[in-house]
Amino acid sequence: MTDTKIFNGLNTVQMTETVAAIKNQPQIGAFQFRAKNKWIDGGLNRSEIQGFYGAGQEDTSRAKPFVYTNSEPPLLLGGNEAANAGEFLLHALAGCITTTFVLHATARGIRVDEVSTSLEGDVDLQGLLDLDKSVSPGFEAIRVKMNVKADCSDEQLDELLAFAGEHSPVTQTIRRPVPVRLERVTSKSESA
């Protein structure tokens, strides 16, 4: 690690302090992320993302919510207003593996010059449509091709890439079974 405060775009002083704080008080590592979504019509719906809980308190750093739309292409009965949910999952995966890679490279003092990824996910609509019970509705497999330039050997890059996969929250949410509990609620107002 150099004594530069910003390295790979990350504040290494804050990073070291955050890691030390969670080491000392493991409970502040507990985060809760959130989203609210409203159906518009057909395959069109929209999410708002703003607050989250982390480091022992509610985060209030976002003055306004981020707004993202899900849509479908005409082939899947939509109007191409936005990417679809499966594609957003790939966007989330790409971002998480990249940030986890850069974070751990930074912790090891490795300068990262370039990261670009290309993702493919296979899904068989027979599952979604309940046409074949032996077909999972989810992605069957996802492949991530990652082009990385950094000031370390290819062996270190391969090790770091595998390490990033093993520690990336979204990668591990996909690789491991995670419970998704669905509950029907009755809201008193118009919004959930």
Added chain:
Amino acid sequence: MTDTKIFNGLNTVQMTETVAAIKNQPQIGAFQFRAKNKWIDGGLNRSEIQGFYGAGQEDTSRAKPFVYTNSEPPLLLGGNEAANAGEFLLHALAGCITTTFVLHATARGIRVDEVSTSLEGDVDLQGLLDLDKSVSPGFEAIRVKMNVKADCSDEQLDELLAFAGEHSPVTQTIRRPVPVRLERVTSKSESA
């Protein structure tokens, strides 16, 4: 099913034809979704989403790529330029469960008046930071609260909601273990 062509915002004629086509030729249900992503700096990166393969051919309906940014809040060393990857995963989940619900309601002739969802996902950063090997880096659990108004009984709603969860591609990608294969490539040009 009424004889209206558009029901719940979906073209029911096209829907019925698509289901029949996949029943007759199961191989046209095989889809491949894609994303490309480039690291910008720190926790900031950006995806482009455009083409996909489905119904036996490359889709060319999108003249331009959709562009989405991943960022982090200041607490996680970022500048709040956009939601983070974990939040995008919740956005994808909300969209997929909603669209799957509306699709199967439509197939059963149930009119949907309102769907709004509220999602929470718990993640312990000790996993990401490699501080405790017994902690998964991924989401520990995700809860989806769904407020639905439709012209059917509460019992039908509960059954349809559970059915949507069992057939939603993103829900099943999270609930079941899905392989994510990471491969390092060397690109000859600047982009992946």
